[in-house]
Amino acid sequence: MGIIHDYFIAALSNPNQPVPGGGSAAAYAGSVGLALLEKIVRLEMRRYPDASEPSLWKDLLKQVSALSESLYRLRDEDGKSYLFLAETKALGKTEKEIGAALKQAIECPIKILEQVHKALRCVSVAAEQCKRHLLSDLQVVCELLGAAGRGAYYISMANLRSITDPVSKADYQIKLTKLHDRTCELIEEAESIFHNKNS
Secondary structure, three states, X not given: OOOOOOHHHHHHOOOOOOOOOHHXXXXXXXXXXXXXXXXXXXXXXXXXXXXXXXXXXXXHHHHHHHHHHHHHHHHHHHHHHHHHHHHHHHOOOOXXXXXXXXXXXXXXXXXXXXXXXXXXXXXXXXXXXXXXXXXXXXXXXHHHHHHHHHHHHHHHHHHHOOOOOHHHHHHHXXXXXXXXXXXXXXXXXXXHHHHHHHO
């Protein structure tokens, strides 16, 4: 096995560590996509003199930076919510307390999904304006973000199975279905732009 330089990847592959897990991995995948998107945005900004950089790219850079910070926080938050849930169950807490911990474990991946949606909208904006030779890199960004969104959806759905309150369960089910459908729509929108610009 090769040397793993990234501490997060090393922790993720360690079977003796309960965290990070799937939700954190989803957030990490999104962060990788955003890092590449930031590179694309910065490359586009170089095409203009400092005094006349279009606000579109400046605004995109701010959005991408904020989204990166958010996913970084959520990566850690997901692990904490999992540990809190495991501890709550192990201590034999009440059903209400376990239910509250479960909701945290469901809502953190939902937050990841919501950030992925914002990032996918940035991809579409960048795709409309960037040079054609950068489209293949943007397609990689789109794939990484899509994987992050689907992964977060699966983690939320897995935790949802343990919810005993039928009303809360139904509400989360509806919300997650809408979020998942929206992820697919945003990916299709970006892919349509890629196709049109590559034609």
